[in-house]
Amino acid sequence: xxxxxxxxxxxxxxxxxxxxxxxxxxxxxxxxxxxxxxxxxxxxxxxxxxxxxxxxxxxxxxxxxxxxxxxxxxxxxxxxxxxxxxxxxxxxxxxxxxxxxxxxxxxxxxxxxxxxxxxxxxxxxxxxxxxxxxxxxxxxxxxxxxxxxxxxxxxxxxxxxxxxxxxxxxxxxxxxxxxxxxxxxxxxxxxxxxxxxxxxxxxxxxxxxxxxxxxxxxxxxxxxxxxxxxxxxxxxxxxxxxxxxxxxxxxxxxxxxxxxxxxxxxxxxxxxxxxxxxxxxxxxxxxxxxxxxxxxxxxxxxxxxxxxxxxxxxxxxxxxxxxxxxxxxxxxxxxxxxxxxxxxxxxxxxxxxxxxxxxxxxxxxxxxxxxxxxxxxxxxxxxxxxxxxxxxxxxxxxxxx
Amino acid sequence: xxxxxxxxxxxxxxxxxxxxxxxxxxxxxxxxxxxxxxxxxxxxxxxxxxxxxxxxxxxxxxxxxxxxxxxxxxxxxxxxxxxxxxxxxxxxxxxxxxxxxxxxxxxxxxxxxxxxxxxxxxxxxxxxxxxxxxxxxxxxxxxxxxxxxxxxxxxxxxxxxxxxxxxxxxxxxxxxxxxxxxxxxxxxxxxxxxxxxxxxxxxxxxxxxxxxxxxxxxxxxxxxxxxxxxxxxxxxxxxxxxxxxxxxxxxxxxxxxxxxxxxxxxxxxxxxxxxxxxxxxxxxxxxxxxxxxxxxxxxxxxxxxxxxxxxxxxxxxxxxxxxxxxxxxxxxxxxxxxxxxxxxxxxxxxxxxxxxxxxxxxxxxxxxxxxxxxxxxxxxxxxxxxxxxxxxxxxxxxxxx
Numbered sequence: 001x002x003x004x005x006x007x008x009x010x011x012x013x014x015x016x017x018x019x020x021x022x023x024x025x026x027x028x029x030x031x032x033x034x035x036x037x038x039x040x041x042x043x044x045x046x047x048x049x050x051x052x053x054x055x056x057x058x059x060x061x062x063x064x065x066x067x068x069x070x071x072x073x074x075x076x077x078x079x080x081x082x083x084x085x086x087x088x089x090x091x092x093x094x095x096x097x098x099x100x101x102x103x104x105x106x107x108x109x110x111x112x113x114x115x116x117x118x119x120x121x122x123x124x125x126x127x128x129x130x131x132x133x134x135x136x137x138x139x140x141x142x143x144x145x146x147x148x149x150x151x152x153x154x155x156x157x158x159x160x161x162x163x164x165x166x167x168x169x170x171x172x173x174x175x176x177x178x179x180x181x182x183x184x185x186x187x188x189x190x191x192x193x194x195x196x197x198x199x200x201x202x203x204x205x206x207x208x209x210x211x212x213x214x215x216x217x218x219x220x221x222x223x224x225x226x227x228x229x230x231x232x233x234x235x236x237x238x239x240x241x242x243x244x245x246x247x248x249x250x251x252x253x254x255x256x257x258x259x260x261x262x263x264x265x266x267x268x269x270x271x272x273x274x275x276x277x278x279x280x281x282x283x284x285x286x287x288x289x290x291x292x293x294x295x296x297x298x299x300x301x302x303x304x305x306x307x308x309x310x311x312x313x314x315x316x317x318x319x320x321x322x323x324x325x326x327x328x329x330x331x332x333x334x335x336x337x338x339x340x341x342x343x344x345x346x347x348x349x350x351x352x353x354x355x356x357x358x359x360x361x362x363x364x365x366x367x368x369x370x371x372x373x374x375x376x377x378x379x380x381x382x383x384x385x386x387x388x389x390x391x392x393x394x395x396x397x398x399x400x401x
Numbered sequence: 402x403x404x405x406x407x408x409x410x411x412x413x414x415x416x417x418x419x420x421x422x423x424x425x426x427x428x429x430x431x432x433x434x435x436x437x438x439x440x441x442x443x444x445x446x447x448x449x450x451x452x453x454x455x456x457x458x459x460x461x462x463x464x465x466x467x468x469x470x471x472x473x474x475x476x477x478x479x480x481x482x483x484x485x486x487x488x489x490x491x492x493x494x495x496x497x498x499x500x501x502x503x504x505x506x507x508x509x510x511x512x513x514x515x516x517x518x519x520x521x522x523x524x525x526x527x528x529x530x531x532x533x534x535x536x537x538x539x540x541x542x543x544x545x546x547x548x549x550x551x552x553x554x555x556x557x558x559x560x561x562x563x564x565x566x567x568x569x570x571x572x573x574x575x576x577x578x579x580x581x582x583x584x585x586x587x588x589x590x591x592x593x594x595x596x597x598x599x600x601x602x603x604x605x606x607x608x609x610x611x612x613x614x615x616x617x618x619x620x621x622x623x624x625x626x627x628x629x630x631x632x633x634x635x636x637x638x639x640x641x642x643x644x645x646x647x648x649x650x651x652x653x654x655x656x657x658x659x660x661x662x663x664x665x666x667x668x669x670x671x672x673x674x675x676x677x678x679x680x681x682x683x684x685x686x687x688x689x690x691x692x693x694x695x696x697x698x699x700x701x702x703x704x705x706x707x708x709x710x711x712x713x714x715x716x717x718x719x720x721x722x723x724x725x726x727x728x729x730x731x732x733x734x735x736x737x738x739x740x741x742x743x744x745x746x747x748x749x750x751x752x753x754x755x756x757x758x759x760x761x762x763x764x765x766x767x768x769x770x771x772x773x774x775x776x777x778x779x780x781x782x783x784x785x786x787x788x789x790x791x792x793x794x795x796x797x798x799x800x801x802x
Contacts, residue, residue, distance in 0.1 A: 130548045133587065137538070137545035144538035147531045186534060 004031045004332055007091060007100040009081050010263075011037035011065055012045065013314045013382070014296035015106035017321025019074050020386055022328065028073040031102075031332050036077045036093065040065055043129050045108075046314045047379065049167060052132035052255070053174030054139065054182075055353075062129055063395060068387045081107060084269040086289055102291050102328055105278075106321075109260030109297035109312065112275065118236035119162075123256035126167055135255060139178075142252055143186040155250030157193045160241050162233055163258035164199035165206065166350055169216060171255060172197050173353030176223035195225045196249065198241070200232040200258070205350070207311070212358040215367055219352050260312065262298040274300060277312070283338035284324050293327065295320035301343070316343045318382060349375040405432045405733055408492060408501040410482050411664075412438035412466055413446065414715045414783070415697035416507035418722025420475050421787055423729065429474040432503075432733050437478045437494065441466055444530050446509075447715045448780065450568060453533035453656070454575030455540065455583075456754070463530055464796060469788045482508060485670040487690055503692050503729055506679075507722070510661030510698035510713065513676065519637035520563075524657035527568055536656060540579075543653055544587040556651030558594045561642050563634055564659035565600035566607065567751055570617060572656060573598050574754030577624035596626045597650065599642070601633040601659070606751070608712070613759040616768055620753050661713065663699040675701060678713070684739035685725050694728065696721035702744070717744045719783060750776040 006022070008015045019035045022028060043062035050056035065076055079093035084103065091098045111127060113119040124135045142156050159175060161168045175195050183190045197204070197220070204227060205213045217227060232244040241249045262276025271278050271286060277300035278286050284299065286292040296317035303310050310316055323341040330337060349359030349371055357371035366374060376397040383391045392398075407423070409416045420436045423429060444463035451457035466477055480494035485504065492499045512528060514520040525536045543557050560576060562569045576596050584591045598605070598621070605628060606614045618628060633645040642650045663677025672679050672687060678701035679687050685700065687693040697718035704711050711717055724742040731738060750760030750772055758772035767775060777798040784792045793799075 134545045134549050137542045141538045141542050144535045148535050 004101040005099060006031050006033045006102045006104070006328060006332075007098055008033070008035045008104040008106065009084075009091065010106035010108055010296070011035055011039075011042045012106055012108045012296055013317040014321040014324070015104065016042050016065075016068065016386055017318050018104050018106070018295070018325045018328070019069050021322060021325035023070050023073040025325070025329055027325075027329050027332050031328075032075070033073065034075040034077060034098065035065070035069060036079055036081060036091070036098070037065060038078070038080050039129070040076075040078050041129070042068070044314070044379070044382070045127075048126050048128075048132045049171040049174050051129070052126050052135040052171060053178045054136040055174045055177050058129050058133055060395065063387075063391070068391065081263075081265050082268075084265065084271075084292075086269060086271070086286075086292060089291065100291070102331060103293065104324055104328070105266070105286075105292060105294045105298050106296045106317070107263035107265055107298050109262055109276070110264065111256050112259045112261045113256070114258065116233060116235065118238075119256055122236045122238055123162065123254045125256050126171060138253060140182065143182045143188060146186065146188055146192075155239055155252050157188070158196065158249065158251040158253070159194065160196045160198060160249060160251045160254045162198050162236075162241070162254055162256045164197045164201075164204035164227065164229070165257060165259060168197060168199070168255075168257035169205055169220070170351050170353075171257060172220055172225050173351055173356065175353075176220065176225060177353040179224075190224070193224075196228060196251075197225055198228045198231055198233060198243070200230070202230045204229060208348075208350075208358075209360060209365060212360070212365055212367070216350065216352055216358050219356050223353070260297060266298055277309075282340040283327055284320055284341050285327075285338075293324045295324050301341070303343075310343055313348075314382065315345065315348075315378075318385065319343055347374070347378070349378060351375050405502040406500055407432050407434045407503045407505070407729060407733075408499055409434070409436045409505040409507065410485075410492065411507035411509055411697070412436055412440075412443045412470075413507055413509045413697055414718040415722040415725070416505065417443050417466075417469065417787055418719050419505050419507070419696070419726045419729070420470050422723060422726035424471050424474040426726070426730055428726075428730050428733050432729075433476070434474065435476040435478060435499065436466070436470060437480055437482060437492070437499070438466060439479070439481050440530070441477075441479050442530070443469070445715070445780070445783065446528075449527050449529075449533045450572040450575050452530070453527050453536040453572060454579045455537040456575045456578050459530050459534055461796065464788075464792070469792065482664075482666050483669075484666065485672075485693075487670060487672070487687075487693060490692065501692070503732060504694065505725055505729070506667070506687075506693060506695045506699050507697045507718070508664035508666055508699050510663055510677070511665065512657050513660045513662045514657070515659065517634060517636065519639075520657055523637045523639055524563065524655045526657050527572060539654060541583065544583045544589060547587065547589055547593075556640055556653050558589070559597065559650065559652040559654070560595065561597045561599060561650060561652045561655040563599055563637075563642070563655055563657045565598045565602075565605035565628065565630070566658060566660060569598060569600070569656075569658035570606055570621070571752050571754075572658060573621055573626050574752055574757065576754075577621065577626060578754040580625075591625075594625075597629060597652075598626055599629045599632055599634060599644070601631070603631045605630060609749075609751075609759075610761060610766060613761070613766055613768070617751065617753055617759050620757050624754070661698060667699055678710075683741040684728055685721055685742050686728075686739075694725045696725050702742070704744075711744055714749075715783065716746065716749075716779075719786065720744055748775070748779070750779060752776050 041062045047061040051058035083092040111125040235242040266273050266276045278294045279300040280294050284293045286294050297312040323339050326339045347361035351357045355372045357375045359366050359371045380392050380396040442463045448462040452459035484493040512526040636643040667674050667677045679695045680701040681695050685694045698713040724740050727740045748762035752758045756773045758776045760767050760772045781793050781797040
């Protein structure tokens with residue numbers, strides 16, 4: 001009766017798929033499975049730009065973990081992971097210590113600040129339900145207080161988005177949808193409001209098809225987004241952003257979307273890592289640790305065609321979750337053969353707000369309405385993988401056109 | 402062709418009734434009428450506790466002035482009144498100077514701080530559309546940031562209402578409706594939130610029937626309002642309220658509802674006044690100025706039964722507006738006989754949030770559901786006086802029970 005203990009850290013895209021796959025398999029009987037997460041809900045990180053701008057209710061982006069995970073088959077513990085004692089096969093949580101035989105690390109990421117002064121203190125991040133609710137309220141507060149204070153108006157209605165990558169562009173798109181509503185609600189002329197997208201790299205959406213980048217920038221510029229490309233940020237202060245050319249932009253609101261690094265628990269636990277990400281073996285295990293799988297934003301895998309790391313995405317995390325569940329099942333069954341993981345990139349779509357989007361599906365470029373519908377299908381597909389049609393109906397994006 | 406010039410300062414309850422009465426009368430042809438107001442909209446001050454708490458959209462409490470006032474008959478000027486030069490018969494606005502033959506002063510009130518330190522700097526007031534939108538957003542911001550910050554939580558979810566008069570009690574009632582919604586939205590247990598009602602006088606709702614006061618306090622206490630009666634406030638700081646007994650209550654939110662004083666323009670223009678209110682003649686004219694009528698919160702009238710001033714209310718302002726319009730008509734027609742004004746107090750109802758209210762109609766005490774319905778009828782009656790049935794349908798409180 002000595003069942004092996006499987007502990008899954010993090011109920012993000014990866015961790016949730018591992019847990020939901022295992023609970024449906026024989027592993028649920030043959031092993032003791034425990035899922036640990038900071039909140040008692042799971043949220044879809046890639047949707048968070050919408051509640052951040054206020055164009056979607058945050059409840060739409062999350063679900064109670066026990067609405068998807070059967071807690072008779074998978075124990076759930078609400079807790080903060082502090083450290084992985086990999087040589088003792090223990091995980092230290094804020095209020096307890098867990099033993100494991102097999103560990104899945106799906107602890108997600110934190111914003112990458114590149115050590116730029118003031119970012120940690122003064123910038124917002126699109127990171128969690130709590131952080132995006134705060135962004136939404138902060139934005140509304142700028143509008144609400146605008147007509148109340150005669151002086152010191154500089155920057156109150158200037159919204160700076162640092163980073164024109166995926167999240168930054170998608171958030172800018174939502175903001176262009178939201179700002180006109182806020183202007184009407186608070187009796188403020190639209191021309192008082194600025195949305196700036198600032199990117200250090202020589203292009204918006206680095207790595208994306210040029211023609212699609214052009215399309216996206218045109219759409220957003222036509223809705224009033226000002227781009228500053230090839231323009232690193234030097235410093236963030238309480239009421240401004242200082243650019244590399246020493247221009248100071250007055251703003252009360254800077255949303256930091258310049259990419260992520262792996263959860264600090266990785267470095268704090270003494271794993272070899274690059275920006276908090278562990279370069280995993282083909283079977284998703286941490287080098288040197290046959291009992292530790294790493295998936296999602298904490299895992300680094302190399303695209304063999306380009307010889308560069310894949311950017312961490314939900315798509316890859318979900319696929320890793322499935323592969324990880326298969327490998328755990330094999331191990332519990334005493335098999336040695338592991339599934340070798342390679343991402344299968346089906347497509348990438350960025351929403352631009354409203355009915356606009358851009359993307360690549362297979363090798364085909366898509367724009368506008370149809371790209372927007374594909375984006376929603378991608379979001380719904382994840383819900384389907386996780387909880388079947390009932391979850392799609394409950395939480396899905398069902399207005400396709 | 403030398404038409405007399407009538408200038409109405411302020412589009413509050415009083416000023417709007419004057420303007421709407423005059424535009425329907427022969428005065429619209431026989432005189433040149435001008436209405437001056439800071440905003441291009443009129444709002445119902447007595448409803449503002451609802452959008453302040455966030456239980457009603459602020460647009461429900463206001464209307465574009467030109468949706469009620471026919472600007473072909475009454476000129477409308479958006480402007481701030483700076484001074485009345487009563488001996489030159491001129492009014493100085495922020496951007497122009499107006500001549501008048503007859504002036505109506507309906508400039509409303511500002512919060513009475515009693516010189517208590519910190520009130521001006523740190524307290525909110527339920528005063529205008531702009532100020533209540535800010536209160537609403539400020540409250541939401543406290544909730545939104547609560548789960549984001551581990552330290553310094555003291556007072557973030559403590560809401561202090563200074564003054565348990567009409568506005569304070571009505572606002573407390575709305576807050577008890579709103580807080581559970583906010584707790585749910587932001588994942589915060591209800592017991593983390595405090596609502597305090599602090600009153601310097603020996604009773605809540607001073608001057609109101611004792612039995613009704615008891616009823617109101619019971620209703621609000623059962624919904625979690627904590628009362629501190631006979632407890633003056635000594636000082637307000639950026640993050641606390643200090644009571645007369647030197648207790649310090651940590652709070653980020655203090656809403657000041659301890660009554661009002663007349664618009665400072667009254668004192669600045671050299672009128673004899675008590676707390677910014679001019680003790681008007683029976684015909685509503687300022688003593689010594691046959692060309693100046695004063696109505697609403699800037700007018701002081703004495704209740705001859707009690708020999709004390711009537712509290713300034715919308716009910717009295719509306720009645721004064723009608724009497725003032727009659728007297729202006731008489732003057733334009735060259736008559737000397739003026740209508741003598743006495744308030745006709747039909748009743749007073751205070752809402753307690755939701756379907757609860759208390760009040761007196763005639764000499765009858767009313768409670769609960771029926772008082773709540775009467776309150777809504779009172780609010781609708783004003784809209785009817787101002788704009789007839791179409792305005793009631795557009796802006797009225799139509800869900801009676």
